[in-house]
Amino acid sequence: MNPYTLSVIGIIKGIPEGCVMTYGQIAELAGSPGGARQVVRILHSLSKPYELPWHRVVNAKGEIVIKNEEFRFIQMLHLQNEGVVCDDDGRVDLKIYRFIPDLRRCRDKLGELPAF
DNA sequence: AAATTGACGGGTG
DNA sequence: CCACCCGCCAATT
Numbered sequence: 674m675n676p677y678t679l680s681v682i683g684i685i686k687g688i689p690e691g692c693v694m695t696y697g698q699i700a701e702l703a704g705s706p707g708g709a710r711q712v713v714r715i716l717h718s719l720s721k722p723y724e725l726p727w728h729r730v731v732n733a734k735g736e737i738v739i740k741n742e743e744f745r746f747i748q749m750l751h752l753q754n755e756g757v758v759c760d761d762d763g764r765v766d767l768k769i770y771r772f773i774p775d776l777r778r779c780r781d782k783l784g785e786l787p788a789f
Numbered sequence: 790a791a792a793t794t795g796a797c798g799g800g801t802g
Numbered sequence: 803c804c805a806c807c808c809g810c811c812a813a814t815t
Contacts (some may be wrong), residue, residue, distance in 0.1 A: 675812095696797050700810090707810045709797040714812065716796065732797060739796045748796090793815070801806085 677703055681715050684779070688729040690755045692772035693765055695733045702779065728752060729772075737763035 680703035688694050696709035705711065712730070720727040728751040732738045737752075737759065739745045749759055759765045 697799090700797085705811085707798075708812095710795060710810060711797095711812065713796055714794095718813085727796085730796080733799080737796080741796085744796085791815100794813085795811105798809085800808090802804105 677705055677708075677711070678715055678719075680704060681712055682719065682723055682725065684774070685716070685725045685727070685730065686723070687774065687779075688726055688772050690726075691757055691770070693729045693731050693735070693752070693757065693767070693770045694772050695731060695735075695767070697733055698771075699730065702774065702776075731765060731767075735765045735767040735770075737765075 681699060684694070684699050684702055696712045697706075699712045700706065700708040703712075716725065716727050716730060719725065728748040737745055737748050739748060745763060749763055752759055752765065757765055757770050
C-alpha cells in the first residue's frame, strides 16, 4: 500500500468524535492537494477493513453527498449521535465542526507532510 | 492502451 | 443560489 493511502487512513482515523473534515482537506494534508477523488476512492473501498470513521468526512461545502439513501441516513445519524448538528438537507456548519489538526503532531504520527 | 468513473474542489458567470 | 467547466488521479472497464 502506498504511503499516500496510509496517510489518508491515518488522518481519517484521527478525526475526533463530534468533528468533520472535508475531502480536499484530507487530500492536502496527505500531500496531494487536488487529490480529493483519491480520498473518495479510499473511503469507498477501505472504510470497512480499516474501520474508518467515514461519516466524519463531508464535501467542501459541509454537505453529506453520499448517493445511497440508506448510507446517507446512517451518516446523519452517526453525526447527530456525536453532537454534530445537521440540517434536513444533510449539511453541517464547517465553521463550528471542521477539525483542524495540529500539523506538528501530524508529522510525528504520519511522517512527511507538506509544509504549510 | 485508452476511456470511464467517482461519497470532490475551485473558479467563473 | 445555480450551472458549467476544468483539474485531479488511481482503479476499473
